[in-house]
Amino acid sequence: MLATHLPDPPTLIGPIGVFNARALPMLAMRAACGFPSPAEDFFREDDRLDLNEKLIANPPATFLVHADCGGSMVDYGIHDGDLLIVDRSINARPGHTIVALWEGGFVVKKLYVRANRIVLASSAGFPPILVPEDMELDIWGVVRSSIHFHV
Template sequence: MFHTLRLINPAQNPPPSFRPLFLERVPCGFPSPCQDYAEQELDLNEHLIAHRSSTFFLRAEGNSMQDIGLYDGDLLIVDRSLKPEHGDVVIAEVFGEFTVKRLLIKSHGPVLQPMNPAYPVITPDPETLQIFGVVIHFVHTTRRRN
């Protein structure tokens, strides 16, 4: 449940990497023919990283957050400049180790909620709880890696 954190910082000045962003949305229900043209181009650096100097990447480990679609090996994009709010997914330091959980702010103090019923809720001491950053995106690879 707890792991050592290995931070990966974004490149300081990455060249733009524009990819087509299509006008049509893809329905999750019934198929729809896609348009043959792009509405605009999208640079994922600009789309995923708002605060470059306070953003870092790391990999998820374990399955305590699988019910929100965060799986072992997924890439987390974390922003340290954001103030954690109720319901945010955060990287927290608890008992000297790091974990990724949903932050719930209750009347009696903060609670770190796993998103898998097989794991217990963590009620840390509010005086010692350190929130390392807010997870703003995670990248899940749907194709099996070889």
């Protein structure tokens, strides 16, 4: 079988300068899921939020990837097309959602250890992946956040 060359893990996605501040208007209060208060002021001049600052803790160790999981991660809040923010500087621990290289492709799964075996879990109805004891799992990073697009 011919081995295909896979790119090296993206430990660095570019110079820090790539992460320019892009402050967006931020409401000063939380959005109510019931009835909003008509007495609230909505935007003030200093209500700005830079999403890079909020979502990316370690820019040199962060990469982005779109989820293509066929519904297998819905129970964990990840849907097809979601944008995943993955941090390579976090040591993966049981319970973390990870991006791993598995059988020549990338998977997004929940990491667990059961009976001294590594288990990559999915949503209900999808079988977990039991990593063979003699196989090393190549974890590319831990998913810090996911962005779900509604339109």
